[in-house]
């Protein structure tokens with residue numbers, strides 16, 4: 001096995017982000033094969049029918065208490081799962097459990113006008129389409145050409161017929177479509193720290209503190225664009241797969257400062273045991289106390305790390 005270590009400056013910062021009693025599980029999570037998570041696509045099938053089919057084929061399905069559509073199978077069954085008819089025809093989609101949380105917490109409704117501002121490869125866009133039962137308007141933005149075409153192909157395979165895809169920079173959307181959307185997901189491009197795998201040096205090769213800073217800069221601009229595109233009364237779910245406070249509470253603090261009393265950080269409608277509150281201070285600077293309502297999803301033996309924050313535009 002190609003055992004390598006986490007980047008030293010990432011490791012140095014982690015104890016200031018993760019409480020000591022949680023650190024061993026978090027550190028161990030970077031070097032294990034997690035169960036393979038999947039989501040049943042209700043645009044094409046019911047959970048009962050797909051589960052019955054998988055169980056009959058010998059899959060050891062585990063259900064999750066927080067979603068009737070999220071399941072996992074042991075890692076050893078991953079290959080077999082990707083060879084099933086249900087996988088090929090889009091009745092199920094492989095999607096990490098933490099990634100399934102963002103659309104669930106955004107809670108898009110049929111008939112609404114919804115934006116996914118950083119959409120490829122489209123796991124969350126197709127989940128949103130299913131939650132909306134293909135009714136309403138769903139725009140999916142992705143500026144990277146090959147990822148854009150992957151997004152389109154995935155949405156097609158998943159039967160997400162209401163989604164319209166736009167090959168464009170999310171930073172330009174706010175000025176083009178001010179106050180247009182009821183709900184917006186900004187699953188921002190990030191330094192992907194939660195994807196580190198200590199057995200795969202490539203997973204860490206693009207990371208540096210400079211990259212964290214560059215991501216934070218882009219995230220602030222994407223957040224501002226999303227905020228402008230949101231209708232008064234609308235909701236914005238911001239998420240990343242980074243632990244870095246600069247990319248999470250730091251980026252949000254900048255938006256909160258600009259948006260003033262237009263913005264409310266909402267309590268999440270529910271939390272899991274591995275959700276920690278958002279940080280209210282980092283590197284000698286204070287963040288708004290309301291950011292403690294965000295969730296730092298700690299990685300464990302079944303979930304990847306994640307960050308989630310739900311905002312409301314009051315007027």
Ligand SMILES: C[S@@+](CC[C@H](N)C(=O)[O-])C[C@H]1O[C@@H](n2cnc3c(N)ncnc32)[C@H](O)[C@@H]1O
Nearest residue numbers: 118119120121122123124144169170187188189
């Ligand atoms: C974390 S991924 C999104 C994953 C996606 N939400 C899903 O669940 O499948 C972030 C995406 O943002 C895209 N991106 C990068 N720069 C962007 C920008 N300026 N505007 C919009 N999207 C951008 C990346 O190419 C990448 O596909």
